Amino acid sequence: RLLGTASAAGAAGLVVGGAGGAYGYSAAQDAPPTPLTTVGSTAVPFHGTHQAGITTPAQAHGHLLAFDLAPGAGRKQAAALLRRWSDTARRLMAGEVPPGAPGDTGIALDAGPASLTVTFGFGRTFFARTGLTARLPRELAPLPDFSSDALDKKRSNGDLWIQIGANDSLVAFHALRALQREVAKTARLRWQMTGFNRSPGTTRHPMTVRNLMGQVDGTNNPAPGEKDFDKRIFVPASGTPSWMAGGSYAVLRRIRMLLDDWDEHSLADQEKVVGRRKSDGAPLSGGSEHTDPNLDKRGKDGSLLIAADAHVRVTAPESNGGAAMLRRPFSFHDGFRDDGAPDAGLLFIAWQADPLRGFVPVQRKLDRGDALSRFLRHEASALFAVPGGPDKGEYVGQRLLE
Numbered sequence: 001r002l003l004g005t006a007s008a009a010g011a012a013g014l015v016v017g018g019a020g021g022a023y024g025y026s027a028a029q030d031a032p033p034t035p036l037t038t039v040g041s042t043a044v045p046f047h048g049t050h051q052a053g054i055t056t057p058a059q060a061h062g063h064l065l066a067f068d069l070a071p072g073a074g075r076k077q078a079a080a081l082l083r084r085w086s087d088t089a090r091r092l093m094a095g096e097v098p099p100g101a102p103g104d105t106g107i108a109l110d111a112g113p114a115s116l117t118v119t120f121g122f123g124r125t126f127f128a129r130t131g132l133t134a135r136l137p138r139e140l141a142p143l144p145d146f147s148s149d150a151l152d153k154k155r156s157n158g159d160l161w162i163q164i165g166a167n168d169s170l171v172a173f174h175a176l177r178a179l180q181r182e183v184a185k186t187a188r189l190r191w192q193m194t195g196f197n198r199s200p201g202t203t204r205h206p207m208t209v210r211n212l213m214g215q216v217d218g219t220n221n222p223a224p225g226e227k228d229f230d231k232r233i234f235v236p237a238s239g240t241p242s243w244m245a246g247g248s249y250a251v252l253r254r255i256r257m258l259l260d261d262w263d264e265h266s267l268a269d270q271e272k273v274v275g276r277r278k279s280d281g282a283p284l285s286g287g288s289e290h291t292d293p294n295l296d297k298r299g300k301d302g303s304l305l306i307a308a309d310a311h312v313r314v315t316a317p318e319s320n321g322g323a324a325m326l327r328r329p330f331s332f333h334d335g336f337r338d339d340g341a342p343d344a345g346l347l348f349i350a351w352q353a354d355p356l357r358g359f360v361p362v363q364r365k366l367d368r369g370d371a372l373s374r375f376l377r378h379e380a381s382a383l384f385a386v387p388g389g390p391d392k393g394e395y396v397g398q399r400l401l402e
């Protein structure tokens, strides 16, 4: 019954003993409101040196959308769109949308901001369409082809990109609809992807998220506050082009996992593929999740404890001339393919100050064949310049567009 569901979901006290009619709605409305938990009430600032949604802890729900400018739309129309989008993103992230605001879909009427973040980026093709090629960053050079790519061009790249994240699926979808409706005739949707992570509050010990292969994924990410973090992830204040100060470059890959194949392998095999334990993410060279992997350590039989082709060895910064990136992915599941296999995997998103010192060298190495790549298919790819966060009164991308 609805009553049971409501209290099980932590909304105890919402519905009083059936007095409010068949569904208890009117009683619920009369009762004093239940305070939001931090899941619902947390708001992430829109303004700042960097856009939100990069170092923000990964939310449970995500939408990625790419748009192409419509024929005839240029710099002026793009600037107006970014102004509208920024204003809406700011209000939604602050939870400021008044209930019943005209034109609002009402999808998230009774919810708090739930850590909503909206992040905007520009693709390489945007610059020619808006006559801004003089401001095109060198870092937006097309990613090289990789031998294992099986990319769907229609689901790759795009002029404009939006990343939405929230800890409530209705809040995330509400933001998606509000932003999509504001596009009006300025642009057309090119592709859209939906992803998810674990919901806050579902594990006893908050830990790094797991992906759909069951691995703890994100352990050895660079962390804010660490030496070199800003240098690796963000364009410096004095960086070029100047409109990218405080910005970052996002590489997106839709990576399907061959889960039927993966799930047939033993736990020991699966752990060898990555070089970490599945249960807690500890490196196979010993210790716990956050112990540094010892890539030289050998077992009693003389073999390397972290195999020569283990994913963590091949991707480690020390194997790649220091190349580092911040991985902040969402998992995805888009149903099943014709052969019955799940169409599921990782919406891999890597953030870095320069893709040539982050994603590219590492993917080149993976492309030569690490143990994990046998279970993966790269199906879509995109690269976006994500400018720094706006100052108060400014819209995202204003320093580029004005």
Ligand code: HEM
Residues within 6 Å of the ligand: 211, 213, 215, 216, 217, 218, 219, 220, 221, 253, 255, 257, 274, 276, 281, 311, 312, 315, 316, 317, 324, 325, 345, 346, 348, 359, 362, 363, 366, 376
């Ligand atoms: C580490 C999974 C794709 C770069 C890891 C770890 C796992 C993992 C479980 C170990 C824990 C951690 O430190 O996060 C996956 C899966 C992928 C994937 C399931 C695809 C579906 C990629 C790609 C790249 C990449 C495409 C970059 C081109 C890295 C890096 C590390 C890492 C840099 C950290 C290495 C270190 O410093 O120890 N990945 N990965 N991964 N992965 Fe991946």
